[in-house]
Amino acid sequence: MPQTSGELASLTAEDRKTQSIPSPALFPNGVGHTTMLLYIHVPFCRRKCRYCAFHSLEMGAATAVRDYVETLLRELALWGDRMGGTPVTSIFFGGGTPSLLPARTIGTILDRVAKAFSVQPGAEISMEANPESLTRPSELRTLLKVGVNRLSMGVQCLDDAMLHTLGRPHRAREALDAFRAVRAAGFQNVGMDLIWGLPGQTLRQWMQQLKEVVRLRPDHLSCYGLTLEPGTPLEDDCATGRLELPPERAQAAMFMDGAELLETEGYIHYEISNFARMGFQCRHNLGYWEGEDYLGLGPSAASTLGGLRWNNPEDHATWIRQVDEGRVGTEAERLTPQTRVLELIMLRLRTARGLRVKAYRELTGRDFLRDHKRLVHLLHREGLLRIRDGYLRLTRSGMLVSNSILERLFEDTEALMALPVDTPAAPLPDAGKVAVPNAGQTTEDVAGQAAIPTVERDGSTGTDAAAAPPSPPPAPPAGRSHG
Numbered sequence: 001m002p003q004t005s006g007e008l009a010s011l012t013a014e015d016r017k018t019q020s021i022p023s024p025a026l027f028p029n030g031v032g033h034t035t036m037l038l039y040i041h042v043p044f045c046r047r048k049c050r051y052c053a054f055h056s057l058e059m060g061a062a063t064a065v066r067d068y069v070e071t072l073l074r075e076l077a078l079w080g081d082r083m084g085g086t087p088v089t090s091i092f093f094g095g096g097t098p099s100l101l102p103a104r105t106i107g108t109i110l111d112r113v114a115k116a117f118s119v120q121p122g123a124e125i126s127m128e129a130n131p132e133s134l135t136r137p138s139e140l141r142t143l144l145k146v147g148v149n150r151l152s153m154g155v156q157c158l159d160d161a162m163l164h165t166l167g168r169p170h171r172a173r174e175a176l177d178a179f180r181a182v183r184a185a186g187f188q189n190v191g192m193d194l195i196w197g198l199p200g201q202t203l204r205q206w207m208q209q210l211k212e213v214v215r216l217r218p219d220h221l222s223c224y225g226l227t228l229e230p231g232t233p234l235e236d237d238c239a240t241g242r243l244e245l246p247p248e249r250a251q252a253a254m255f256m257d258g259a260e261l262l263e264t265e266g267y268i269h270y271e272i273s274n275f276a277r278m279g280f281q282c283r284h285n286l287g288y289w290e291g292e293d294y295l296g297l298g299p300s301a302a303s304t305l306g307g308l309r310w311n312n313p314e315d316h317a318t319w320i321r322q323v324d325e326g327r328v329g330t331e332a333e334r335l336t337p338q339t340r341v342l343e344l345i346m347l348r349l350r351t352a353r354g355l356r357v358k359a360y361r362e363l364t365g366r367d368f369l370r371d372h373k374r375l376v377h378l379l380h381r382e383g384l385l386r387i388r389d390g391y392l393r394l395t396r397s398g399m400l401v402s403n404s405i406l407e408r409l410f411e412d413t414e415a416l417m418a419l420p421v422d423t424p425a426a427p428l429p430d431a432g433k434v435a436v437p438n439a440g441q442t443t444e445d446v447a448g449q450a451a452i453p454t455v456e457r458d459g460s461t462g463t464d465a466a467a468a469p470p471s472p473p474p475a476p477p478a479g480r481s482h483g
């Protein structure tokens with residue numbers, strides 16, 4: 001799953017105070033101090049998709065896979081020694097293409113997880129899967145048997161020509177067959193990832209695909225706007241004019257009309273890019289958006305525990321060497337109050353539930369509505385934001401331009417919280433006591449005059465919904481489409 005590789009790169013200078021994780025200090029009782037989510041990165045793919053910027057390698061020699069699995073199990077054991085018994089509420093196999101691993105290997109990994117931590121009864125155990133690797137019923141049954149209870153299928157679109165343009169190794173028919181096979185095997189929680197705004201795609205095509213997908217009644221749908229990642233072949237094709245993205249107006253309509261259709265069909269629009277039938281929201285991703293702690297295993301995986309954040313090396317040899325030397329979670333960075341506040345705003349406003357004003361006060365000691373009075377007023381007037389029961393939430397039109405809104409909020413917040421470089425971050429439980437300099441400032445003192453773009457129903461402004469969030473705060477690992 002998207003553990004964004006550039007997260008830490010976007011930390012501010014004051015965030016970059018690295019430190020080793022002293023396990024007794026972090027977990028004074030020798031056991032996990034709280035519940036956590038567990039992310040396991042499986043870096044292998046059949047081949048690289050043409051739009052992909054995630055950390056993945058083409059599935060090569062069996063020895064590479066064996067080395068990966070052995071190292072992963074060692075890494076797991078190291079964390080088990082350090083914080084064994086920590087309650088784990090959800091496990092997510094992301095990648096890459098985790099479904100390329102044999103089901104019994106997934107079973108071995110889950111056995112070791114159960115030995116190292118305390119996997120909670122009813123824990124969600126998700127796995128990302130690509131259609132071409134979901135063809136064997138016996139493998140699917142084994143996956144269920146070893147405990148995987150949620151599959152997220154990388155379908156992306158149902159048009160063979162577009163799948164080819166994307167460099168996907170499957171065809172539309174395979175995706176539909178794989179979904180039926182997964183259901184036949186007994187999976188009762190199955191999601192699909194789709195991408196809109198593809199080169200050459202029309203609104204009509206997108207809506208037809210959505211209707212076709214909905215007929216299958218998947219439990220969950222992630223619908224991401226295509227992000228052209230720098231350096232990818234698809235970005236090059238668009239930059240040189242070989243391919244052309246749909247006009248912005250059409251892209252905006254894809255988001256708005258698509259969301260409307262899905263809601264009509266009974267799907268809850270619970271996050272900018274995510275829709276679920278009642279009770280099928282992805283608990284793992286909700287945990288990220290709610291700011292829960294997470295431990296990431298495998299190359300490039302990110303972790304945030306107890307107010308510290310670190311990334312595993314992307315390079316396999318480096319990751320393997322560090323695990324062999326018992327060096328896991330070194331080079332952690334303590335999150336500053338500023339980063340926490342930006343993340344709180346960014347992550348909560350992505351969700352339909354929204355940002356609890358009280359949570360902002362607990363973290364900063366400040367009043368969000370007073371801090372951002374002018375902007376909130378403007379967004380409210382334009383129908384981009386609503387306030388109810390102590391929560392601020394973006395309307396669907398607001399979600400469409402969420403990146404612009406967030407950028408503006410970040411600028412205001414950073415100005416309000418211009419912390420000195422060496423200000424230590426308080427641990428999460430004490431976050432409410434964080435002292436914030438410039439507490440007397442109001443939004444009026446610092447806000448710029450640039451207008452937030454308003455959004456007409458016809459999509460006459462730039463759309464940024466479901467794309468990568470703006471860069472200032474590091475993002476937890478959820479929010480983009482891949483495999």
Ligand code: SF4
Nearest residue numbers: 045049052096482483
């Ligand atoms: S988009 Fe997904 S399946 Fe394709 S290469 Fe990237 S991680 Fe692998």
